[in-house]
Amino acid sequence: MGGAADAAVPAGTVILKSRVLVTDAEGAALLFFTRADAPANPTRWxxxxxxxxxxxxxxxxxxxxxxxxxxLVVSEAELGDPVWAHDFVGEPAEGIRRSYHEEWYRLRTERFEPVDTNWTDDERVDVEQWRWFAPSELAATTDAVEPAGLAALVARLA
Incomplete structure (x- = not known):
């Protein structure tokens, strides 16, 4: 669910999401370069x-x-407790703003190659690429990153 589905949620409803910061032994983070829901917003990591x-x-x-x-198959116990929470207002469709609450988890693992076997049809359209970012690479990128403070979060948790 995203984009149009989020736009259909009544104003004032908080949309709940979970995110996982996957890092390897060197602290590099796995990120996906994904199209935003609203066409006016940039593709971002x-x-x-x-x-x-x-x-x-x-x-x-x-x-x-x-x-x-x-x-990747993991258990709730392997993820542990959330490491960060993020509240923000997003634009799921042009001109429509909704409130979101995300709980962030962290998983340290060996570097691996993600597979797209279980992607939704939307993900097959929206995800343009993926890669592992060293903390210094993430801090230096000029590409859009979501949330804006992600590089600092990765550095803090590395």
Whole structure:
């Protein structure tokens, strides 16, 4: 769910999401270069993650989204407690603004190659590429990164 579905959510409703900061032994973060919901917004680098399904906890959504977007199978216990929470207002469709709350988890793992076997049709259109960013590369990139403070978060958690 995203874009049009988020735009259809009544104003004043907080949309819940979970994200996973996946890092390797050197602190490099796995990010996806993904088209934004509103065409006027830039394609940007972001972590695996997405919306909570009805009845899901943040941890359950993080485990599910990580599997769907990377093929990586982990347990809620492996993710542990959230390392950060992020509240923001986004634009799921041009001219429509909605409130979001994200719970962020961190997973340290060996570097791996994500698989797209479980991607949705939208992800197959929206995800342009993925890569591992060393903290210094993330801090130096001129590409759009979401959220804006992601480089500082990666450095703090490295």
């Amino acid at each position: 972001l972590t695996p993650g997405g919306h909570l399904e009805p009845g899901e906890t943040h941890a359950e959504a993080a485990v599910r989204e990580l599997f769907e977007e990377t093929g």
